[in-house]
Amino acid sequence: MTTPENAYQELASVFSSRGNQILEIETISSTLGSPFLQDGLFVGVTKKMLVLAYTVARKLFIERLLPMSDDDFLMDSSQTEAQCTAVSNRVITETMLLFDCEHLNACNWRKRWLLAAVTRCAKTNTPDQIATTRQVLETELTLLKTYQCSPLHRHTKSPTLWMHRLWVLKQMFQIQPWSVQDLLDLQQEELTVVLRAAELHPKNYYAFSYMRKLYTLLVETGDVAERSDWAIRLAKCLIDPMRDWCLAHPRDISGWIFVVYLLERVPEQHIQTEVVRKVVLFARDIGWEGESLWTFVDQTVREFDLESILDRLLSSGISESGSSALVEDQGTLKPLPWQARLDRAKTYWAMNRKKQ
Template sequence: MTTPENAFQDLAGVFSSRDNKVLELEIIPSSLESSYLQDGNSIGITKKALVQAYTVARQLFIKRLMPMSEHDIRVELSEKKTDSAALPGSVITEIMLLFDCEHLTACTWRKRRLLAAVTRCMKDTDQASTIHLLETELTLMASYQCSPLHRHTKSPTMWSHRLWVLGQLLRIQSLSREALLRLERAELDIVLRAGELHPKNYYAFNYMRQLHLLLASTSTDVKDRSRWTVDLAGILVNPVLDWCLANPRDISGWAFEKYILENFPDQDIRADTIGRALRFARDVGWEGESLWSFVDQAVRHFDLETVVDNVLRQDTQIPVSELPAGQSGSPKWPWKSRLARARVYWDSYGQSNDVQ
């Protein structure tokens, strides 16, 4: 039978040796013979064992970490802990956040630790260790946010912390335009993975909005700041649209796609994006509200009614009187008028619309 100390040591060993790797963390059923499983970077632990590990970590946090001054944190950063009795405070808080991703006190302690490193970095010429520390923090967040952990993937605390860490990294690291674009694209992959694990993940996509604004304000060698903002949005248009078409029920994804188009003032690209969404809905008979809300809002916002006319071309217009009750384009549900028009198209051309 696993004891709290054993459960804590199992997880402490994983996090202590993680370095900069992204782990896949999962809660496994208690019916399995073992309460802890590891296969490479994939870690499984039962809920009971995680609770046991958390109780030990919390006791250590209250006893060792909470009383620490800024000087103590700087000393802790400079020391290399090798024995299990003197585990780094970072490992203790990592276990706590695995159990409770909204533990603000543990998260704040990690910020204090990183700030101490950044402050030290500003005074030293060697920035490599601090950059590595911040990058390791980002991979820790990715371990939480890209694992099948229901709360972590949609945790406002985790996403806010990730944005803060990236902000600190950009403060001390001068990146080229190409490097910033690669960074944004890599962050999008993390957000899309979190969106798959937790549908309608508002916090993940809102993080991408905030990241776009952060990168747009970052000092680069680009003279035209408005053009830089457009470039940052441009590389996201197609990847996000592909994801939305694979997850057409996800309103958060569609809302983010509209945000990208608002920051990418190319009417041809906007028309092509809306057209792809419309053709998908037309060809598979999709009636879901999320996609049609995107189409309606984007068409009206960007004045692209002709895109709908081209995709759902009819010999005759649909009389308002023939639209289904409550779907005549009322201000409350304007997207339903678009769907009603598509239904007439399906009826006219024999398109099945069984897909919901």
């Protein structure tokens, strides 16, 4: 029978040996015969084992970590991997957050530990110290990715973890300047994390809220001459992958609303028109009736004055080849709710079925 100490040591060993790798952790059924399974970077653990490990980690947290002073944090964060004990202080909070992703004390302890490393880096400001501190922060991001991209019940939508991730990135921007290309690459990497979390937990409001905050942070961080042009460039880089993801997950209203958010930051109407055109063509050609997609169509058509585009694409008897060329404007529609947009599409489908 698994004891609390054995359960904690098992999970602590996984986190201690993780390095900078990203794990995929999943809760498994106790009927499998073992409370803990591991195959490389894939880890399975039962809920009972998580509870047992958490009880030990929480006790260690109260006894060892809560009394730590600022000097203790500076000393602990300066230790190399070789100097760390078999089970380091960081592993205690990592185990706690695996069980309870909203544990603010554990998350705030990690902030204090990371802030001590950043403070020491600011004082010395040597290339080696900067590289070491950046590595520590990147390791924190891979830990968060382990939580947020694993099929766990709450971690993919945890506001505490998403805000902690944003805080870590802010610290990374402070220790050294980033090039424009590095910021663009980072934005794409973070979008990958967000989309994976959104697949694991559909309609993930917290993940896309994080992406909005990250976008604002990157706009303010970029060392560019014209801030408005930089903001437009960042938004443009996200529009196509977000549109494609939403077309693959057309029921996800949070994703569609984030696309609206991006289109609002791009002044070129031809980009707005092309996105709406492709979405309407997708819905029109496969007969999609879901509310989320048509809500997106209704909002973008109203906001960007694209009534004529919708009229052309859903007018019965008009053949659309899929190119960007459109027929002559046949009049402007009055603003309609999303249900009326869908009714318009249903009329189009009915007319074309009769012709066939």
